[in-house]
Amino acid sequence: MEKAIKKWWPLFVLPTMAAFAIGFLVPFVWGLYLSFCNFTTINDAVFTGLENYVMAFTDPSSVFTHALWYTALFSALSTVIINLLSLTVAILLVRGIRGTNIFRTVFFMPNLIGGIVLGWLWQVLINGVLEKYGVTIVTNEWYGFWSLILVMTWQQLGYMMIIYISGLQSIPEELSEAASIDGANAWQTLRHVKLPMLMPSITICTFLTITNGFKLFDQNLALVGQNSPNSQLMALDIYNTFYGRTGWAGAGQAKAVVFCIIVVAIALIQQKLTHSREVQQ
Amino acid sequence: MANEKSNLKRSTRVANGILSVVFSVISLAYVYPLFIMLVNSFKKKAYISRAPFTIPLPGDANWTRMFVGTDNYATGIQKTEFPMAFVYSLVITVLSVFVILLCCSMTAWYINRVHSKLSKGVYALCLFSMVVPFQMVMFTLSKIANVLHLNTPLGIVVIYLGFGAGLAVFMFAGYMKSCPIAIEESAMIDGCNPVRTFFSIVLPVLQPTYVSTAILEAMWIWNDYLLPYLVLDLKKYKTIPIAVQYLKGGYGSVDMGAMMAMLVLAIVPIIVLYLCCQKYIVSGVMAGAVKG
Structure with missing residues (x-):
């Protein structure tokens, strides 16, 4: 059978792979190469070695180094907050209280709304509150920071909650019962029985929240805009370097490569760390 | 007691x-x-x-x-040409999701049933592409799209297929691992060629995965801003997120009234759709998470 299928690869694999090459592979390899070049369009690239990388890190306005720690802090904090809250909500919503379905529906809803739309929606609300204190969302970096945390928590809580709920529901009833017969209280059951069984869900949710945090762009753009470099995450900073500063395209591509390496490394480390804590069922 | x-x-x-x-x-x-x-x-x-x-x-x-x-x-509709943006968003999303489902399920079946270096390479690349941030490829991608004239609602489908392939192949391949191979084998012994085997035996079995993958990809493409913004010919085509962001204009002044109205128009259809197919959407997310 394998042989029979094998010769049909032009039909089964080629269309996807051709599109994959156009949409991902070629741009990726080319982008990697361009990060070592000086260029303004794609036809005038001259190899310059590591110059772009030096330029990105020694930029006198230090937007990139700022964006680096700003993004790392944002991603770490939003991961912790979103996961703690969504796990708590999930635990409370599997008890079968009245209105559970409505609550789940409501909490999940913001996930379907696009980042640009969400950003503008919240900009009005947040600026409306801040105005009473005579400041706006771009007054300093921390207003933007906490606004982003608030918006992302509001949006992603429901998504992670759904994953945690399905994780909790797949834990066999007997395990909790056995624990309570052995004299474990609710907290001990949660800590020593449910949480270890939930590790696969925790792996997925932390993976999603960390990478979403690092890659965040739309909400950042709509919420604080392009003119406040202090509140920019890496994705937005890279975009501005490309399209907002003449002569900086090479540095932009170098930043993108650094960004890419960081995201891939974090994804790998995170998978290793949480996978190793998963228990076999 | x-x-x-x-x-x-x-x-x-x-x-x-x-x-x-x-x-x-x-x-x-x-x-x-x-x-x-x-x-x-x-x-x-x-x-x-x-x-x-x-x-x-x-x-x-x-x-x-x-x-x-x-x-x-x-004012909002007049400034953003919202109805056209809605149509473009709809066309791009529906076409892209359809193409992604068809092509990627076929690819996933191939790499699951044929154990070759090609299969392994394709799968590894798909996983890798899921993690790489869009900023890494955005500049070169927009240039390539321009050169190949993919800057239309039809052309962008090719790019979405390339970019959405990672998640889709991953989802289908994950589901197929647990599908019994015996029925396919007996169909092929009875004289079905691989194409017919795929469409009459494998495709029906994959139905739940089609639904959940379609939902995940549609949620992404419908709301995507930067990719269409960089790829599409903006003088002719704008999707909803682009139209909304365009209200900001060049000088930073925003007509907040028009903005709020357009946000409502952007959100209401989504919420209506969500309330109608909530069951599928939520189970789609769950299926995606289990595979993840």
Whole structure:
């Protein structure tokens, strides 16, 4: 059978792979190469070695180094907050209280709304509150920071909650019962029985929240805009370097490569760390 | 003992009742931003930034000052050409999702049933592409799209297929691992070629994965901003997120009235769709998470 299928690869694999090459592979390899070049369009690239990388890190306005720690802090904090809250909500919503379905529906809803739309929606609300204190969302970096945390928590809580709920529901009833017969209280059951069984869900949710945090762009753009470099995450900073500063395209591509390496490394480390804590069922 | 048990039950009941009330309050707070947006879309633009939380009511002193009826919608639609943006968003999303489902399920079947270096390489690349941030490829991708004339709603489908392939192949391949191979084998022994085997045997079995993958990809493509912004010929084609962002204009001044109205138009169809197919959407997300 394998042989029979094998010769049909032009039909089964080629269309996807051709599109994959156009949409991902070629741009990726080319982008990697361009990060070592000086260029303004794609036809005038001259190899310059590591110059772009030096330029990105020694930029006198230090937007990139700022964006680096700003993004790392944002991603770490939003991961912790979103996961703690969504796990708590999930635990409370599997008890079968009245209105559970409505609550789940409501909490999940913001996930379907696009980042640009969400950003503008919240900009009005947040600026409306801040105005009473005579400041706006771009007054300093921390207003933007906490606004982003608030918006992302509001949006992603429901998504992670759904994953945690399905994780909790797949834990066999007997395990909790056995624990309570052995004299474990609710907290001990949660800590020593449910949480270890939930590790696969925790792996997925932390993976999603960390990478979403690092890659965040739309909400950042709509919420604080392009003119406040202090509140920019890496994705937005890279975009501005490309399209907002003449002569900086090479540095932009170098930043993108650094960004890419960081995201891939974090994804790998995170998978290793949480996978190793998963228990076999 | 019996008494103790009923006491316990009563205390759980009380606790659950309190929880219900608490969650009701939180739920109201959760939809409050959407409600405020709806209210503001009927207010005069000067009052949106200044008093976003004020709700004008008929007979109120604020009513005549603030309420502008559907004016914001009229200006917004005129400025953004929202109906066209809606059509482009719809066409791009539907076509892309259809192509992604068809091509990627075929690829996933191939790499699952044929154990070759090609299969392994394709799968590894798909996984890798899921993690790489878009900024890494955005500049070169937009140039390539231009050169190959993929800057139309039809052309962008090719790019979405390339970019969405990672998730889709991953989802299909994950599901197929647990599918028995025996039926396919007997179909091929009976003389079905691989194409017919795929379409009449494998495709029906994959149905649940088609639904969940379609939902995940559609949620992404419908809301995507930067990719279409960089790829499409913006003079001719704008999707909804692009149209909304375009209201900002070049000088940073925003007509907040029109903005609120367009946000409402962007959100309402999604929420209606969500309330209709909630079951599928939620199970799609769950399926995606299990595979993840």
